[in-house]
Amino acid sequence: xTTPAIQESKxxxxxxxxxxxxxxxxxxxxxxxxxKTNPHARAFWFSVISFFFAFVGWFAFAPLxxxxxxxxxxxxxxxxxxxxxxxxxxxxxxxxKDVIQNANIxxxxxxxxxxxxxxxxxEKFGPRVxxxxxxxxxxxxxxxxxxxxxxxxxxxxxxxxxxAGATFVTNQxxxxxxxxxxxxxxxxxxxxxxxxxxxxxxxxxxAGIFSGFTAVLSRDMAxxxxxxxxxxxxxIVSLCVWFFSQDTPHGKFHASMLGKAKTSLWDYVEALRDxxxxxxxxxxxxxxxTELQMNNQLALYFFDFFGLPIExxxxxxxxxxxxxxxxxxxxxxxxxxxxxxxxxxxxxxIHFICLLFEGIxxxxxxxxxxxxxxxxxxxxxxxxxxxxxxxGTSYGIVPFMMPQHLGIVSALVGxxxxxxxxxxxxxxxxxxxxxANVPFQIHGLCVIAMAxxxxxxxxxxxxxxxxxxxxxxxxxxxxxxxxxxxxxxxDQSKNNSTTxxxxxxxxxxx
Numbered sequence: 144x145t146t147p148a149i150q151e152s153k154x155x156x157x158x159x160x161x162x163x164x165x166x167x168x169x170x171x172x173x174x175x176x177x178x179k180t181n182p183h184a185r186a187f188w189f190s191v192i193s194f195f196f197a198f199v200g201w202f203a204f205a206p207l208x209x210x211x212x213x214x215x216x217x218x219x220x221x222x223x224x225x226x227x228x229x230x231x232x233x234x235x236x237x238x239x240k241d242v243i244q245n246a247n248i249x250x251x252x253x254x255x256x257x258x259x260x261x262x263x264x265x266e267k268f269g270p271r272v273x274x275x276x277x278x279x280x281x282x283x284x285x286x287x288x289x290x291x292x293x294x295x296x297x298x299x300x301x302x303x304x305x306x307a308g309a310t311f312v313t314n315q316x317x318x319x320x321x322x323x324x325x326x327x328x329x330x331x332x333x334x335x336x337x338x339x340x341x342x343x344x345x346x347x348x349x350a351g352i353f354s355g356f357t358a359v360l361s362r363d364m365a366x367x368x369x370x371x372x373x374x375x376x377x378x379i380v381s382l383c384v385w386f387f388s389q390d391t392p393h394g395k396f397h398a399s400m401l402g403k404a405k406t407s408l409w410d411y412v413e414a415l416r417d418x419x420x421x422x423x424x425x426x427x428x429x430x431x432x433t434e435l436q437m438n439n440q441l442a443l444y445f446f447d448f449f450g451l452p453i454e455x456x457x458x459x460x461x462x463x464x465x466x467x468x469x470x471x472x473x474x475x476x477x478x479x480x481x482x483x484x485x486x487x488x489x490x491x492x493i494h495f496i497c498l499l500f501e502g503i504x505x506x507x508x509x510x511x512x513x514x515x516x517x518x519x520x521x522x523x524x525x526x527x528x529x530x531x532x533x534x535g536t537s538y539g540i541v542p543f544m545m546p547q548h549l550g551i552v553s554a555l556v557g558x559x560x561x562x563x564x565x566x567x568x569x570x571x572x573x574x575x576x577x578x579a580n581v582p583f584q585i586h587g588l589c590v591i592a593m594a595x596x597x598x599x600x601x602x603x604x605x606x607x608x609x610x611x612x613x614x615x616x617x618x619x620x621x622x623x624x625x626x627x628x629x630x631x632x633x634d635q636s637k638n639n640s641t642t643x644x645x646x647x648x649x650x651x652x653x
Contacts, residue, residue, distance in 0.1 A: 156392065157181040164392040165323040169330050178389050185388045186270070186321045187334055190314040193274050193380050194338025197310040199345040200285040200373035201250065204301060206350040206442045206457035207366045208243065214363045217242045217294045235447070242294035244572040246301045247439040251432075251564035253305035258561060259411070261312040262554030266406035269396035270317040274310060275385040281307040282377035289367040289374075305561075307377075308435075312557040314338055316550050319542045320391050320400070325479065327542055328490075332475020332535030336467045339531065342438040343464015345373075350442075350457030402547050410551045419600050420544060420552055423537065424559030429498060429593035430533035432563020433505070433586065437463050437530075439564075440571060441523075448579050449516050459520065466527040473528075474535020486612065487543065487605035494536035495597040495608065501529035502590030509583030534560075543605070 157173070157180050158166045166183035174188055175181025204211060212218055212232055219236030232239070264273050284303035291297050314334050322330040349369055356365035390396035398406050414420050441460035445451045451459060474497060481489025504526035511519035537556065545552050567586050574582040601607030603616035 155180065156183070158183055160392070161323045163323070166321060166330075167323045167325060169322065169326050169333065171333070178387055182389050182392050183321045186317045186390075187330060189274070189384050189388045190270075190317045190334045191337045193278055193384055194310045194314045194335070195341040195344075196373065196376050196380050197278065197281070197307040198339060198341030199348065200281070200377060201304055201307050202342050202345050202438045203285070203349050203370055203373050204246070204250075204288070204297075205439055206346045206453070206460065207353055207369065208443050209446055209453050209456075210353065210362055210366045211297065212239055212243065214366065215291060215293050215297060217297075241572070242297065243443070244568065246294075246298045247436075248565055248568040248572065249298050249302035250305040250439065251308070251435050251561045251568065253302045254308035254561040255558045255565070257306040257309035258312050258554050258558035260554075261309045261316075261557070262411070262548075262551035263406055263408060265313060265316050265554070266396075266398050266401070266410075266550040269390035270313045270320070271384060271388050271390050274313040274317070275381045277307065277310050277313070278377045278381035278384065282374050282381070285377055286371060286374035288370045308561060309557075311335060311338065311560075312550075312554045315538055315541070315553050315557065317390075319549055319553070320396065325483075328475040328479040328482065328535070328539035329472065330475070331538040331542070332478070333472040335534060335538060336469070336471025336475075336531055338467075339434065339471060339534070340464060340467035342434065343461045343467060346438075346442055346457045346461035346464060347454075350454050354454055401549055406550070410548050411555070414545055414548050414551045414555055417545065419602070420555060422596050422600055423541065423544065423556050424562070426494070426498060426593050426596060427534070427537050427556045427559040428563025428566070429590045430501060430530055430537060430563075431557075431560030432565075432567060433501070433590060434464075434530050434534070435560065435564035436567045436571070436586070437527075439568075444579065448513055449519075450513075462520065463523055463527045466524065467531050470528045470531030471535040474532030474537075475539055476535075477532065478536045478539030482539070487540075487602075488608060488611070490536065490540050491597060491600060491608045494533065494540060495594055497529050497533040497536050498594035498597065499591060501526065501533050502587045502592075502594060504529060505587030505590060506584050507587075509580040509587060511580070 156164065156166075157175060158168055158170060160183075161167055169187070170184070173181070173184050175184035178185045209232070212235060213221070213230065218232035218239045221230040221232060224230045235243075261273065281304060284300055285307070288300045288304065291300055315331050318330045318334045319327060352369045352372060353365050356368050360368060391400065398404065438460075441463055442456050445456040445459045446453060449456075449459075474493075477493045477497075478490045481493045483489075485492070504522055508519060508522040508526050511522060538553075541553060541556055542549060567589065570585050570589075571582045574585070598608045601610060603613045606612040
């Protein structure tokens with residue numbers, strides 16, 4: 144029991160907290176008076192802001208690609224020069240498409256390694272240090288993007304920029320440290336969803352910046368100067384995260400808060416030995432991997448397939464990412480609501496439903512012809528809703544899987560999203576010579592297949608989609624000492640009614 148002296152020394156937080164000082168509410172429009180009195184709000188907003196602008200820098204090339212491919216000379220055929228010497232790309236054939244798809248694949252492949260490493264780094268140094276360092280380090284390749292002059296340069300710079308996607312792992316880890324079980328699904332989903340929103344905003348933001356610069360600069364210089372903007376923002380965000388936030392409600396993070404003495408590389412092996420972690424990696428590949436792939440494909444697809452101008456193509460592609468404004472949060476809210484009603488089984492069911500309908504709507508999008516732009520956009524919006532919701536339901540489950548290895552599991556699952564983008568990238572690369580819609584159809588069928596793996600996820604203490612939890616079963620990964628209540632981590636399914644005295648009660652999920 145906490146003594147009165149200790150209670151008096153504890154900070155007075157602006158938001159209500161549980162016994163572990165984790166926030167039990169998420170008040171979206173509150174930034175907090177200071178990092179000491181409201182570290183929860185600061186962690187939420189800085190995880191959102193940093194991931195949002197990381198996404199802007201990560202996919203800044205996508206809406207500018209029609210101009211970039213002309214400028215760096217990768218098109219298969221060019222038109223005659225105009226009065227300024229500009230030559231329009233009239234054919235993006237096999238050579239051009241190969242370079243673009245290879246760059247797309249590299250942009251998401253590099254993130255896998257950085258995301259995997261993030262688990263160890265986060266548990267070693269804490270989210271504040273890691274996130275600030277990521278934004279500062281990856282500002283360098285973002286700024287270098289303005290100086291490429293050939294296809295090799297495009298591929299190389301997109302590869303190094305891709306590491307910025309690892310900011311997602313910090314985003315989820317940070318919120319899991321700051322928010323209580325009753326609201327962690329919503330907090331994780333909203334923070335990640337509003338961060339992912341950067342992938343949609345960049346589609347029309349960068350197109351708009353480019354359009355503005357073309358009024359005073361040549362087309363070649365306009366896209367180069369446009370790419371300097373996100374690089375400068377990276378540096379500003381890095382400094383803000385460093386000076387105006389903290390790791391946990393009480394300051395610096397340390398591994399004992401997860402119930403272990405130290406972080407080890409062996410933790411990765413232990414996590415991957417759990418088949419349910421592996422399944423979640425591939426399920427997240429089916430949703431977040433799909434979102435990454437759409438961010439790379441849609442602007443150029445609308446430009447080439449439907450014949451839209453670059454600004455409208457970016458706006459149409461942006462509609463997909465713009466759903467992150469609320470769709471991922473809906474997934475988290477739905478996961479928390481189903482958990483309240485049905486325990487972890489509810490989280491599994493809503494996760495399955497969202498993944499299944501994501502795949503169905505992606506197939507439907509791929510069935511629309513070039514004269515059916517309106518129908519394609521309707522399918523895209525519904526498809527996007529389920530993509531983002533699936534991501535929210537995924538990280539409604541992740542914090543409960545192996546709570547002692549929260550950073551490691553968060554990192555592995557996050558890396559799974561990029562793995563999915565890489566694997567599906569080969570679908571779009573090698574199907575480039577067939578109907579432009581066929582890759583979308585094949586991709587959708589792959590998502591449906593991944594949805595069908597959710598029923599195989601089962602824990603004795605949680606149950607599964609079709610099985611209730613076993614009475615008295617406990618999480619085998621828990622090592623809990625009552626003398627240190629700040630180290631409480633996830634344990635039981637809501638359905639359990641009896642637990643040993645040396646583990647948290649069923650309501651203490653984190």
